[in-house]
Amino acid sequence: MANISCTDIVKAYGAHPVIDGLNLEIPDHQFVVFLGPSGCGKSTMLRMIAGLEDVTGGTIEISDEDVTTLPPGERDVAMVFQSYALYPHMSVADNITFGLRRQSVARDEIDRRLNHVAGLLGLEPFLDRKPKNLSGGQQQRVAMARAMIKTPKVFLFDEPLSNLDAKLREKLRTEIRKIHLSLKTTTIFVTHDQLEAMTIADSIVLMQSGRIEQIGTPDEIFERPASRFVADFIGTPAMNFLQAKISVDPEGLLATAGEIALRLSPEMFPSLKDGSDVELGLRPSRMDLCEPDATNALTGHVVLVENMGSEGQIITEMDGQEISFVTKEFRRLQPGQTVHFAIHPEHIHVFDPKTGKSLRSPDETL
């Protein structure tokens, strides 16, 4: 069990820094997901914690011990690779027990632990097989068993599910989460899949271009994105963005973009002034059909109805812009129809168009 702290981490290839002064604290027992688009530095960060990548500057501590220059084998961490990285010339059992055999752990202790992890992951029937005779999901489980049998301080997962089909991915995601609930080992899980991150994480570290954009629980990230980037990256269907101008009237704040006019909550955005340019973020899932005269009602023409099963995404056109929303009542809508839908002022996000930062007051509680 261990906490991890990364202080002023710099990673440069040649003169070009890809990560420049990153700070991160991961408390004991947490399941942390590094999330971001490809090339954001999340895998590099994970590999530096694993010891597979040199750190150009800064320190990494695992349970308050400086491991910055320790070789990977001495950090007491175990990693599951995207490609599983099973040893092709060894049987499944040998793959799983290699690390323990190498440390000359007693044979019966190895057998006991092997039986335990194999049972946990349903690998008993495959122990004598070679990895190439296993399916992708089974190989994935062997890779997890190999990491678990060492009972390390930290588990590192580098996009472990991205080579699996959607159904299996969901199943293994649940399994990984369950295993974490029982073992409580500090875990870092890297993914570019925001849904995977939302479902599995205690805490999400959202990265972009080698920087941390936001750290928070899945709810915080979803409900209170710190920047336009975060808001855009999280949530399906993706958020609608509108350039708007703020005006202050007796009733409070009004954001207008052409024919569209939306009421904002003055408590949430105390910094907004008359005439400020802003970018509004409207989550499709936070909008629904309404009466034409409701608060914040928007009127648009249906362009497309996307059936998602229990609900549908309606893409509408208004004032030259496309805005989508989600409703369960999608089956009675047809392209070309006029629809009215609304968003509650509490669910409108406002961003600074220059910096992309959220203009929501930090004091206000969720």
Add this chain to the structure above:
Amino acid sequence: MGKLIGHAAMRIIPAVLVVVALGPIFWTVLGAFKELRDIVTPIPKLVFEPTIDNFVTILRNPTIRDGLLNSVVVVSATVLIGALLGIPAAHALARYARRWGDDIQFFVLSLRFMPPVAIAIPFIVIYLDLGIYDTLFGLVLVYLTTSVSTIIWLAVPAFESVPRDIEEAAAMEGCPPWEVFWRFSLPIAAPSLFGALVFTFVLVWNELLLALTLAAQNATLPVVAASITSLGKEVPWGVINAATVLLVLPPLVFIGLLMGLLNSMVRSGPK
């Protein structure tokens, strides 16, 4: 009709090519089992009483026997030492040499650009001075320059095809670099490395020019076989044929092994 001719041609042309290619070899093998009077008849004989006298003669002949032994010693030593030096070097080039890797690899290959004749004569002088002219050691030494470079050149891609993740997973288990090499990279790359060694073996086994210039008493089999052909009118055709068969046999066996290996690799497919 045209289709029919096409089909026929598809079968006939390869058949002719095979006959042309295998004809001389077939004739040589036949000749190896013929007595001299069956060979020198004006009308070629296909039916004859086979004999193994030619092989007996060869294996009794001390020059040929020594040549065979020399070849085995020189070639084995060259391939073995070449592998010991070349395979770790290739792994280092494939994994650790970041800045100069390509240059080193090109330099290694460039050792093979020079025609052997160009290095043979300076080598005679150097070897005479060093007192290693006409020694098996001298031959092994000169062959190593080519075998190490061939092995490196062929082994680098073999190691590059070992997934880096596997080496990293091994490092995560606490293996230092030498152990990662010995217990993971080497066994995983082994099939391709075996091909590199076989190729090197064949290359050195067939080498004639350097062996001819750098050794006199301690000649290798190609040199001996070549010298029999220059015996003048009293050519012992049967013996030459038998010597040729003996010379061709080891590379043929190895090539067979190599092909079998390649086929099995293709069949099991990349994983």
